[in-house]
Amino acid sequence: MARIRTIKPEFFTSLTVADLTPEQRLTFIGLWTHADDAGRCVDDPRLIKAAIWPLDDRTAADIEIDLKALTESSLITRYIVNRKRYLAVTNWDEHQRINRPTPTKLPAPEEGERPDPEPPTSNDVDSMSPHTQLHESSRQERKGKEGNREGKGSYASVVDEAEAVVLDVDCVESAEADQQQPITAQTIVAEYLEHVAKRPPKSVIGQVAKHAKQMLEESIDPDDIRRGLALWMSKGLHPNTIPSVVNEAMNARPAAASNVFALASGQPLPGPDTTLAGWAAVAASFDSSEDSA
Incomplete structure (x- = not known):
């Protein structure tokens, strides 16, 4: 913090x-x-x-x-x-x-x-x-x-x-020890930048950071923000739509709807490394669901 x-x-x-x-x-x-x-x-x-x-x-x-x-x-x-x-x-x-x-x-x-x-x-x-x-x-x-x-x-x-x-081993344990510190907008932006194909313009990065900060201040779960960003990335929408896409991801109806994805474990992915894997899995699943439709 x-x-x-x-x-x-x-x-x-x-x-x-x-x-x-x-x-x-x-x-x-x-x-x-x-x-x-x-x-x-x-x-x-x-x-x-x-x-x-x-x-x-x-x-x-x-x-x-x-x-x-x-x-x-x-x-x-x-x-x-x-x-x-x-x-x-x-x-x-x-x-x-x-x-x-x-x-x-x-x-x-x-x-x-x-x-x-x-x-x-x-x-x-x-x-x-x-x-x-x-x-x-x-x-x-x-x-x-x-x-x-x-x-x-x-x-x-x-x-x-x-x-x-x-x-x-030491690096992984150090990251786990830091989980006691709150997730910040800077952390989420860094994770976002780690798995984009090419570095976005600074104006886009700035908007992602602004929305992430505002949602964290509203006590929205960081994992919901991550899932929403994964969905937003898969859709290729304007950064202004990030809050609404996060809302879509966090308030999606249960699996009855064909366009809703649920993690296989049903639980948030813990840790900084598995978080990135979870983002990629979310984005890939939305892509596959669109292809099948």
Whole structure:
């Protein structure tokens, strides 16, 4: 859940911050709004991308590079507790003064162990992410003393610019741990972008985000929104119709109607990964029902 934070003028004259790229600085600031009131959050680049960079053409691999640079600069601490990954902003109380903080549900860095150290990434062209697997042709091009990227990484193994993330046990458990945090419009938009054929115009993405935010504020179940978006995508309608299509999906009559689809399990699909599979299944089922009609 996004939170209101403050930023001090000293941030912009910090020599430590000055060694970061502009993207890494913005990710650091974004972590302040993403972290809980103790400065902690689940360490998963996919979730951090969805919260901080939902409408930008950046991948989870890009966010992992940012996090690695912040770790090397001692601005954040990454740690593992019970095989689940977390991170905490270093000297959090110096960055933020929070009135009536909400008690954290996440363990402190002192309770965990540090991941094995990796080769430095600062001003280095070849950096391997602990959550990614890159081919030999997948190298980030960098230039300048600040390590600014010349272009987006060439991830040859990624189809349709999807996230270059290889799920391992720790990643899956980290995502499951984050389920205690509320689903936001940013999360739904990120999921939407992960399974479109081509990246939509920014105006369309903005409208999807606006409708998702409004429906969540009306306490509409996120799974109903996801099903509605899948149906909307299968119909190819204007973004203005999203609320009505979501209503159609969530209030459809039982299976007696030939154009109504029900999940095989009859239950919402849990977890961030199976959610995407559920969206695809919904869209495919509507397509097949139209063909049979």
